[in-house]
Structure formats: structure tokens, C-alpha cells
Amino acid sequence: MDERLQQAELDALWRYDDPIASAERFAIAASEPDRPELVRAELETQRARALGLQGRFAEADGLLDSLEPALGTLAVRILLERGRLRNTEGRPAEAVPLFESALLAARRDADTFLAVDAAHMLAIADPARSEQWTEEGLVELAGVTDPRTLRWGVALHSNRGWALFEAGRSHEALGSFEAALEAAERYGTLDQQFAARWSLARSLREVGRWQEALDIQHRLAAERPGESEVAAELAALAEVEAHVRDAATEAAPTIEP
Known part of the structure; x- marks a missing residue:
């Protein structure tokens, strides 16, 4: 039996949009008596994360306290989840x-997956050095062959794209969103692929390439009818199209009879 929590099982247990159900699943899994103690403890770190997403910060911290002292993978997971708790609570300086x-610690243990997780969280919690932390995460991925670890490229490029976008660096953001989509198509989930295409289209609209953006959003609308963010972008693009059409009409020469 594996002596550490496997990422495939963790992925199957998590529902990030439903932290209550996720916490219940982690509690059940951690209570199974035939599991190694380390795996049960790792599962409990994820239950703590789910509790934090519910705003139950003190309870989550107490659960992490109960898992210490810890070494190796477990110690890294505890640090990560304590940091996520602080960041979710609005205390990024402590995170x-x-x-x-x-x-x-993850680098010391040659645990690339958790090292990239930490770098990705630093890029979120430490916006002044966001690009530095993103680059460090991407460097960690250099030479990696595991597709699940390489999936981190989706989040790293996407987060960088939005940071650049919000800073008004739209053309640079476009390059990051293109890289995020490439990573999503190679390694990501269907949801990540959908989100990456939406983000790319939003960036294309920002830099004036509205027809390309419109084509992508129409495809997304056909793929998932009723998505509110897609509908909002289609409405915004319709306004752009109308404005361009009106401008073209005004600029057309008047031919006297």
C-alpha cells in the first residue's frame, strides 16, 4: 500500500465548489482503518482546507495543530494549508x-508537485513579486514529464495573465493566456480548457481583436449554453460590433444624387 496520499485520489475527493461535501468526504476517507497513518494525516490536511473554504478558520487551524509535529510531505502540506487559511481569511502577509x-521544504524533499503549489500560492498572496514566484513555479516544471504535475502550468500562466491584465498590460497578458490555453489543452481538465478559452477571448477583446474573441465565445456558448460569463462577453462584444459598424457608416463618403 502506498505510504503517501496519491494525487489521483485527492483529485477525486475534492469538489472546490462544494467545500462542505468535500470536508465530509475527507473525514470519511481519513477514518478508514486500513490506511497508513501518514495518508490519514494528509487527508486531514485537505479536510482543514475545506473547512477554511467554509470560513471555519479556527476549527481548521485546530485540526492542523493535531497533526503536528510532522516531517516530510505531511509537514509541507501543513505549511501550505496554514498559508491558504491565512490568505483566505484576508491575511496574506501572514500567509x-x-x-x-x-x-x-518541498524543494529539499524533491517534491516538485508541492513546490509548484507553494510557488503558485506565493504568486497570489505576494502580488508585488507575483511574476518572480510564477517564474519560479515554471522553472520547477522544467524537465517534468508527469502530466498531472505539468497541469500546474495552466494555473501559473493563467494567474500571470490576469495579473498583467489587471495592471493594464493587455498585450503581455494575451501571451500568458495563450500559454495557459496550450497547457490546458495538453494537460488540463475540460473545465480548465473552457476557462482558458474564455480568458483568451476576453484578452483578445481587450486588445481590439474582437472578431476572434466573438468566434471563441460563440463556440463556448454552443458548448455550454447558459454560462453567464459567456453571455456577458457576448453582450459586450455585440456592443463593440455595433460601435465598429456605426463608425464605419459615419466614415463612409456621401454620394450626391
């Missing part, structure tokens, strides 16, 4: 040193 410690 950053926890994520930094997690990154160093």
Missing part, C-alpha cells in the same frame, strides 16, 4: 512566510 517555508 507568505508559510508558503515560502513550504516551497523550501
